[in-house]
Amino acid sequence: QLLSAEDAPDLELMLPSERISLANRKRERxxxxxxxxDYAFAINSYGIALQITEATSRVDISQQEEEELLDMKVKCLNNMAAAQLKLNHYEAALRSCVSVLAHQPDNVKALFRKGKVLALQGEYAEAIKTLKRALKLEPSNKTIHAELSKLVKKHSEQKGAEQAMYKKMLGNPTNASLQKHRAKSSWSLSWKWLFGATAVAIGGVALSVVIAARN
Structure with missing residues (x-):
């Protein structure tokens, strides 16, 4: 349990404003x-705050209060993703970002962190796509610009390395074809020379026979 018996009032009976305030205190911790x-402790605190925002309520709640709770939940998830990234918990960080984007598809922080996670997992094409979306939403964001430029360069280097590897595995088709053509031409010339030499030899024998017969 994230909330201990002492630290956990009955969330279902709390007023929405009280839940928002309590969740925010846990998030600030x-x-x-x-x-x-202390990233592990940070994740634990964010988890407690999330539990508070996600608890069912048996009291009336207005639409504005629902939106405020959702906003608090999104903040906690974004903070949690940042801490998970610090601990190299990439899958967990990705899940946190995806959860944010399920509620707020245009959340720039979540898009940026999702792009970083995908890049760290080697998913460069998808990471670039995600960061471009974030940059479209915040064109003047220098941090996104820098990350995207770095990522595009890495992706280009990766593709170049892959192409070089494939060429090495398969050999150079152009050179192979040229060598094959040269070998074929050489073989053809050898046979032509052999046939020519044979014909000359046969002709010489025939001439000798004719001369011998006349004598």
Whole structure:
């Protein structure tokens, strides 16, 4: 259980404003852990905050309060993804980003972190696509610009290395064809020379026979 017996009031009976306030306090505690590089503790705090935002409620809740709870949930998920990235928990970070984007498809922070995770997993094409979407939403964001430029370069280098590897595996088709053609031509010339030499030899024998007969 993320919430202990002492630390866990009945969330179902709490007023939405109280839940939002409590979730935010837990999230801020997570931020303090994050700043201290205690990423595992930060993730735990963000998880508690998420549990608070996702709890069912038996009290009336307005549309605005629902939106505020959702906004708090998204903040927690984004913070959690950042901490998960620091611990190289790529799959978990990707899930956190996907959860954010399920609620807010144009969330730039989630798109940026998703792009970073995909790049770290070697999914360069998909990462570039994701970062381009983030950049389209925030064209002046220098951090996204820098990450995208770095990623495009890496992707280009990867494709170049793959092409070189394929050529090495398959050999150079042009040179192979040329060598085959040369070998064929050489074989053809050898046979032509042999036939020519044989014909000359036969002709010489025939001439000798004719001369001998006349004598």
């Amino acid at each position: 997570g931020n303090i852990h994050y700043q201290r590089t």
